[in-house]
Amino acid sequence: MKLDFIDRWRTHLIGLILSSMTIVIVIFLIWELLEYNLFSGLDIAALHVLYITRGIALSVVLTAWSVWFIMKYRRRYEEEQKKLAAQLYQAEKLTALGQLVSGVxxxxxxxxxxxxxxxxxxxxxxxxxxxxxxxxxxxxxxxxxxxxxxxxxxxxxxxxKKTGAQYADLDLNQVVAATISLIDHEFKKKEIVLDCRLAPSLPAINGNFNQLQQVLLNLLSNARDALGNGNGSKPHARPAIRIATWKMPEENFVRLSVIDNGPGIKPESARRVFDPFYTTKPEGTGLGLSVSYGIIHEHGGNIVVANNGEKRACGTCFMVTLPVRKERR
Incomplete structure (x- = not known):
């Protein structure tokens, strides 16, 4: 963690130095152009004043730029720290609950x-x-x-159960296909359209097939239930769930999204949806998404939820991010 912090600030410092050098060069070029065209007839005393003014202006610009640059990345770092703290807090709650229930x-x-x-x-x-x-x-x-x-x-x-899972190289698309084969008949009976958009040649991930299948089943079950309640969903839209996979550009991660066209999710529910025993369904246990959250983080990934668009009626989107398998040397 400390090394990561040092590396990022070293990168930011290099960026600050290079951008400051660029500003200096641009200001000097503009100044030389103005001096050549407008100030070529001035005496030495006037030019001396202009040079001092240039130095002061350059100092002010560089100071303002440095302050803005540092504050920008400081805010970004603080936001990342808050997100990390929230994830750690969530993980601690899951661990505590796991210890509580494992004995009974x-x-x-x-x-x-x-x-x-x-x-x-x-x-x-x-x-x-x-x-x-x-x-x-x-x-x-x-x-x-x-x-x-x-x-x-x-x-x-x-x-x-947090240990003992056997990990292997997996194709996320195969996990999706196997899961769809389990629930396809049920969804057809409920007249729910399953729209699969799987990226070809998806990089392999390292994980547990059954656990990832459990996560996807939980997400699809939640999407099915959301389409079934009809609270605020589009009145003329046929119930549909879109499942998509793709690789993050220039990053060693793959993503899986499950998006329904139901009523969307309330802000309060979005904040608490991964909390153990939190549920808005009369027959729900409030554990499916908590278990899914733990599984994805055990795989080194992340899972988030949001409305699919600015308005709630656009449906709900669950996004799973998983690291690509590291190449063996």
Whole structure:
């Protein structure tokens, strides 16, 4: 971190020196041109005053330029530090929650598994004995809620596990294609258009296929739910989700975006969407995006959310940035 700080300020200092030299050269050239055309007939005393004036003017310009240059990069550095502090704070919250739940998740899974299997058995037996439909519906309601508790426990377990993932060289486009094959039928039933725009010859990344697939499934599920509520979405637009991949120009990163044409996201939700247990959905657990946030940062990347345009009705955009695999020497 310290070396990175020194390298950046060394680069900024070189930029300041070179730009200052350019200003000096330009001012001297302009001055020589003016002196040749306008001041060639002046005596030595008048020229002496002009030279002093030139020196003062040059000093003022260079001082103003240096102050502006330094303040500009200082503000940029402070903004980067704030972003880094926010990311560290988020990571600390995720770590703390992972430590909190790791000791109890397994104890939850076992009884839930027994409950679900027994409820399924009860449902089959009730059907065989001709139980009233109301009783069957009650059993199904209890089974679904027990399964929901199990899903929450699985999300907590995924959240708590920070080590042990096997990483390999991956094609992000293959992760997208495999994920689409899992949910394509469901989205077609809901008449949601999936528009895939995958960059050809995408550089490989180093990561865990299942974890990245889990992230994309979470993002697509959130986009599907956003299109389903209809709050503020375009009344005549067919529900659609655009999935795109591309390489950042001149940078060793690839990007994945998931954009829906739903109602967009409120500023308050955008600020808290990656917080554990934060959800705006009645049936949501508030863990999917928190887990996704942790996975992406474990991969050395970043994930952000924003409205797709200046107005909320333009939809929501999730942007994932991942580092390209380093070439082996």
């Amino acid at each position: 998740v397994h104890e939850i899974n076992n009884p839930i598994g027994i409950m679900v299997s027994r409820l399924e058995l009860m449902s089959d037996e009730a059907k065989n004995f001709g139980a009233p439909d109301g009783h069957l519906k009650d059993i199904e309601v209890v089974r679904k809620q027990a399964s929901r508790i199990g899903a929450i426990a699985q999300n907590l377990l995924s959240f708590a």
